[in-house]
Amino acid sequence: MTVDIRKFFQATDPGKTLVVENPEDKKYYIDFSSVRGGEIIKKLKQKITFFSPDAPTCVLFTGHIGCGKSTELMRLKTELEHEGFQVVYFESSEDLEMTDVDISDVLLAIAHRVSQSLDKITLEEPSRLKGLLQGAWKVLNSEVTGFKLKPPEMPGVPKLGDIGITSENEKFSLAFGIGEITTKAKSDATLREKLNQYLGPQKTQLLEAINQELLEPAIASLKQQGKKGLVVIVDNLDRLDTRTKSWGRPQQEYLFVDQGEYLKKLNCHLVYTMPLALKFSNDYGNLTQRFDEPRVLPMVSIQLQDGSECEAGIALLRQMVLARVFPEFDEQERLNKITEIFDSPNTLDRLCRVSGGHVRDLLRLLNTWIMEEMELPLSGATLEAVIRARRNEMTMPISDDEWELLRQVRQRKKVSGDDGYQALIRSRLVFEYRDSSESWFDINPILAEAKELQP
Incomplete structure (x- = not known):
């Protein structure tokens, strides 16, 4: 068969999330749990389905x-x-301004997404939530930097009492009402501040109203329909900006540590993604007092802690790459086709090793390589040029102090909790790996050949 290089390029898009319920995506999916230290997703599922199906759970x-x-x-x-x-399931970055997130923003986003998903369920009108939204709408439309409230009769401006009223049936829609407020506030820092000044002191009332007027009746109705419960998965909160709030508290610590009690008190099953840097924060102990130990998805192991190669990890990364071009083939058939795609098996292995087991970085290198070469088989010489370009891009912002920290990581295979290491983790200059017994760290392999790290 002739390989369509354009289709191969599109299949290696590093920005695409695989949706395993999609039959096409499922062909590309590789289960790396055996080389990531355990069945993390299986354990998350068991906590909900087996250990606590009827009581709320919360996992980071x-x-x-x-x-x-x-x-x-x-x-x-x-x-x-x-x-x-x-x-x-929703990506919080679609609902929130990630540089400026408050607890009320997250609660509203969850309420918005849950109410949107309940199109086949009729709930009583949530009077307390409606009142809070009406108050918020009034605040957003009050004087802002000298401009007075727009008259309600102006075209396109809902009357204060009409927040959440859809034109289709003239009935109140919680999802529509929250959507009106969050859309208005997301792109305007002044309005976000006014909204949070209004909702912040009422976050307990907001939480109770969401629980009592939305989540609890929704779950009861779902169970009447034969469902076992409600799970909310809030993705992309790990992309929360690192900047500090106006009063000096880092945003990540503020949301997950200071406001953690509110994140976990919604009466349904919750899964939040969390910034990895928080694991190395001085507030990590406080975080684990509010939540169970966060579940970590480490890199795919390409080598073991003693420096020897992890053949199982390399083998699975080979399959991930080859599945993008031969999704219909079994594992051995794909291996037999390596030299149709790469000039040698060693070239493919070089790609797998230099990625450090970081799936998106591997796909980004491969995607760039295909675009540069434009024909098959892909050559090792072009791969080396792509690696050098990527290394140059990564090394330019690294300070002398960070180079010293990188040398220490390479030698000790561990990091500490200070700010320097947090920066290395955020910048993907240092990766975390796990085997069945412990976690350990190493530098991103692309940096290993940088002149600054040579003896």
Whole structure:
């Protein structure tokens, strides 16, 4: 068969999340759990389905951005749905301004997405939530930087009492009402501040209203329909910006530590992605007092802690690459086709090793390589040029102090909790790996050949 290089290029798009319930995507999916330290998604599912199906649970899920969390969460969603749960999955970055997030923003986003998902369920009108939304709408439309409230009769401006009223049936829609407010506030920092000044002191009332007027009646209705419960998966909160709030508190610590009690008190099953840097924060102890130990999705192991190669990890990464071009073939058939795609098996292995087991980085290198070469088989010489370009891009912002920290990581295979290491983790200069007994760290292999790290 002739390989369509354009289709191969499109299949290696590093920005695409695999949705395993989609038959086409399922052909590309590789289960890396055996070389990631355990069945993390299986354990998340068991906590909900076996250990606590009828009582709310809350789990934090973390790992490097791009390591495959979203793909694994989509797999969790599919498996929970097969078990009979209603699952609401959403990417929080679509609803929130990630540079400026407050607890009320997250609560409203969850309420919005849950109410949107209940199109086949009729609930009583949520009077307390409606009142809070009307108050918020009034605040957003009050004087802002000297401009007075727009008259309600102006075209396109709902009357204060009409927030959430859809034109279709003239009835109140919670999803529509929250959508009107969050859309208005997301792109305007002044309005976000006014909204949070209004809702912040009422976050307990907001939480109670969401629980009593939305989540609890929704779950009761779902169970009458034969469902086992409601699970909300909030993805992309790991992309929360690192900047500090106006009063000096880092945003990540503020949301997950200071406001953690509110995140976990929604009366349904919850899974939040969390910034990996919080694992190395001085507030990590406080975080684990509020939540169970966060679940970490580490890199795919390409080598073991003693420096020897992890053949099982390399073998699975080979299959991930080859599945993107031969999705219909079995594992051995794909291996037999390596030299149709690469000039040698060693070239493919070089790609797998230099990725450090970071799935998106591997796909990004491969995607760039295909675009540069434009023909098959892909050559090792072009791969080396792509690696050098990527290394140059990564090394330019690294300070002398960070080079010293990188040398220490390479030697000790561990990191500490100070700010320097947090920066290395955020920048994907250092990766976390796990085997069955412990976690350990190493530098991103692309940096290993940088002149600054040579003896």
